[in-house]
Amino acid sequence: MESSTTFFDYNDSPYSIRAGLVNAHKDYWQTLAKAGSWFNGAQRVAIAEEVRNALQCPFCAQRKTALSPYALQGEHLKGNVLSDDVVDAVHRVVTDQSRITKSYIEGNVQKGFSEEQYVELVGIAVNVLSIDEFHRALGLQSEPLPQPVAGEPDHYRPAHTEHDTGYVAMISPDGAVGPESDLWPEQTANVLRALSLVPDAVRSWMKISNEHYLSMEAMGNFTGPNGRSINRMQIELVAGRVSSINECFY
Amino acid sequence: MLSLSAELSEATVNLQMINGDDDATEGDVAHAKVLMHFAESFARRDDAALHEARAALLAEAGPEILVDAAGVAANFQRMVRIADSTGIPLDERNVALSADVRKELDLERFPSAMNTPKANLKVKLLSLIARPMAKIIIKKMEAQRNKLEQ
Numbered sequence: 001m002e003s004s005t006t007f008f009d010y011n012d013s014p015y016s017i018r019a020g021l022v023n024a025h026k027d028y029w030q031t032l033a034k035a036g037s038w039f040n041g042a043q044r045v046a047i048a049e050e051v052r053n054a055l056q057c058p059f060c061a062q063r064k065t066a067l068s069p070y071a072l073q074g075e076h077l078k079g080n081v082l083s084d085d086v087v088d089a090v091h092r093v094v095t096d097q098s099r100i101t102k103s104y105i106e107g108n109v110q111k112g113f114s115e116e117q118y119v120e121l122v123g124i125a126v127n128v129l130s131i132d133e134f135h136r137a138l139g140l141q142s143e144p145l146p147q148p149v150a151g152e153p154d155h156y157r158p159a160h161t162e163h164d165t166g167y168v169a170m171i172s173p174d175g176a177v178g179p180e181s182d183l184w185p186e187q188t189a190n191v192l193r194a195l196s197l198v199p200d201a202v203r204s205w206m207k208i209s210n211e212h213y214l215s216m217e218a219m220g221n222f223t224g225p226n227g228r229s230i231n232r233m234q235i236e237l238v239a240g241r242v243s244s245i246n247e248c249f250y
Numbered sequence: 251m252l253s254l255s256a257e258l259s260e261a262t263v264n265l266q267m268i269n270g271d272d273d274a275t276e277g278d279v280a281h282a283k284v285l286m287h288f289a290e291s292f293a294r295r296d297d298a299a300l301h302e303a304r305a306a307l308l309a310e311a312g313p314e315i316l317v318d319a320a321g322v323a324a325n326f327q328r329m330v331r332i333a334d335s336t337g338i339p340l341d342e343r344n345v346a347l348s349a350d351v352r353k354e355l356d357l358e359r360f361p362s363a364m365n366t367p368k369a370n371l372k373v374k375l376l377s378l379i380a381r382p383m384a385k386i387i388i389k390k391m392e393a394q395r396n397k398l399e400q
Contacts (some may be wrong), residue, residue, distance in 0.1 A: 015313040021321060097334040098361045122335045137292050137320035141306060166365070167337035190338035191329065205328065212325035221395065222258040222388055229262040229314035230322075233263060233279045236252035238322040240268035241289035247360040248330035249340065249352075 007093055007143055015138060025131050025143070026213040028204060032124065033146035037156045037198050038117045039124075041148030046081035047090055048128040048145050053077045061095075069099045085113045086121065093125045098247060102167040115168050116197055117159060123201025127208055134212065145184035158199055171196040211240070253351050256386060268355055281311045285319055292323045330362075339366040346376035347384055 008025040010017045032048055034043050045201055054060055057076040066072045069092070078087045092100055102183040109115055132142045160175025167174040172195040182197050184192050206216075213219075214235070218226045226232060254267055262277035266309050276282035284307045291299035308316050332338075340348075346368065357363060369377065 013371060015317050018314075021317070058261075067289065093331055094333050097331045098337050100337070102337060119336070122332065126328040126331045126335075127375075129331070130324045133327045134320050134324035135290075136315065137304075137323050139286075139301070148304075150302050161321070164337060165337075165339060168337075177390055179376070185355060189341050193334040194332050194338050205332070209325055210330070212321040212328075220388065220391060221256045222397065223392060228318045229312075230285075230318045231259075231280075232255040233252060234285055234315075235322050236269060237263075237282060237327045238256055238285050238289045240252050241270065241286050242323050243330060244268050244291040244325040244355070245290060245293035246326070246330040247362065248326070248333065249357050249363040249366065250361040 005027050007146065012142075013140055020211045021134070024208050025134075028127055028131065028208060029143070029146045031200075032128070033152035034149045035153045036120050036124075037200060038114065038120045038153050040153055041151060042081060042118075043086075044124055045145050045148045046079055047086070047124045049079050050082065050087055050090040051094055051125050051128045052132065052142065053079065054091040057065055057091055060091050064150065068102065069096055084115070085111060086117070089113070089118060090125050093122055100167070105167050117167055119195050119197045122200055123195050123198060123204060127204055130208060130212060133229060156199070158196065161197055163231055165190060167192065168194075169197050170194065171199075175246070254347075254384070256387075265351065265354055281307070281315065282378075284310050288316075288319055289323050291318075293327075333365075334362050337365050341344050342373060343376075343380065345369055346380035349377040349380075350372075 005028075007029045008022050010022060032044055034044075035041050036044055039047065052075070057077040059072075062074065063069050063072050076084075076087050076091050078084075082090075084178060089108065092104075099132050105115065105118055108118065135142050157174070158171050158180050160172050160177065160180075161169040162172045164172070165167050171180055171183065173193070174186065174187050176196075180196070185197060185201055192202065195205065210216075214226060214228075222232050226235075226236065230238075252263060252268065263269070263279055264274040264277050265281075266274040267276075267282060270286065270290055272283075279285075284303070288300075288303040288307045289379070291303040304316065307319065346369075349369065352358065
């Protein structure tokens with residue numbers, strides 16, 4: 001692990017990486033290293049490490065092919081910072097997410113692994129994965145993980161949440177007010193609400209998505225310039241093919 | 251989104267490219283085949299195929315397109331995990347908007363489709379007008395944006 005601002009310099013990249021991407025990746029590494037709402041910096045960086053372990057984990061590979069992912073017992077390839085339940089959740093999000101169920105999350109809550117922690121964990125896992133995957137797509141090495149920054153989680157929970165859809169509590173469609181007013185305009189979508197139990201998790205993935213994909217504003221522009229070298233149809237072709245292989249109905 | 255962007259651009263696109271049909275024609279999507287192969291080898295985690303697809307995309311379209319395509323591909327490794335890990339259904343308006351495309355691509359076969367309730371009568375009726383209405387609204391918004399930018 002490293003502690004510096006030299007992350008993501010892309011000096012070894014054979015391709016020029018546009019500044020927006022570089023800045024989004026650097027910014028997220030700084031956010032990752034600090035305490036969040038429900039995990040401290042060391043735990044957050046350990047979750048990032050488990051994202052990488054999951055992709056090499058023999059137990060995950062075995063479980064992926066099992067008829068029931070909840071019946072199989074085994075040991076994950078893992079570090080030693082996080083509890084087994086937290087490690088298992090990271091590995092499931094990375095390698096077998098389509099078989100996560102509401103009862104799995106509720107079972108963890110009964111063991112003291114809260115819904116808020118689960119949502120923050122999902123946020124970290126998907127952001128680290130997408131940055132690592134950007135590197136893999138270009139044949140670049142993954143970036144070393146940052147050194148954790150000391151500090152305690154703030155235990156921030158937004159005011160207007162409800163269990164109206166999905167497996168976890170989310171801010172209600174009209175509840176993005178006050179400190180959460182930046183999360184979405186008048187209209188929202190379930191994918192924006194999904195991680196809103198931890199508002200910073202939404203902010204983090206939106207910042208990366210603005211660069212990897214498109215900003216919210218650019219998403220409403222189907223035919224004009226979008227600040228990318230590929231037009232909207234090309235963008236959606238890549239998005240659609242990846243999503244199809246991932247069996248993404250959403 | 252591919253279908254909608256093609257309709258709004260008055261362009262031809264073969265949606266079966268989403269399902270990886272190698273015989274699908276490229277239509278008006280430049281570099282469609284190399285982009286499709288790049289996305290596919292990446293998502294399948296096939297290192298050898300990805301190496302080849304990356305080289306082909308680079309040779310045909312150049313480094314800027316390669317980098318932007320890598321960003322989009324990486325982004326959609328995230329989106330499926332957010333959706334599935336939290337069990338969110340497709341939004342009602344999107345169910346209506348994308349009914350025909352989901353049928354054409356047979357997306358109901360995916361396990362995560364179970365998180366979205368089957369379309370009720372209201373949604374089925376809405377689906378008849380949702381797409382034409384969305385096109386009118388988006389075109390108006392784009393015209394307004396263009397006016398402001400001039």
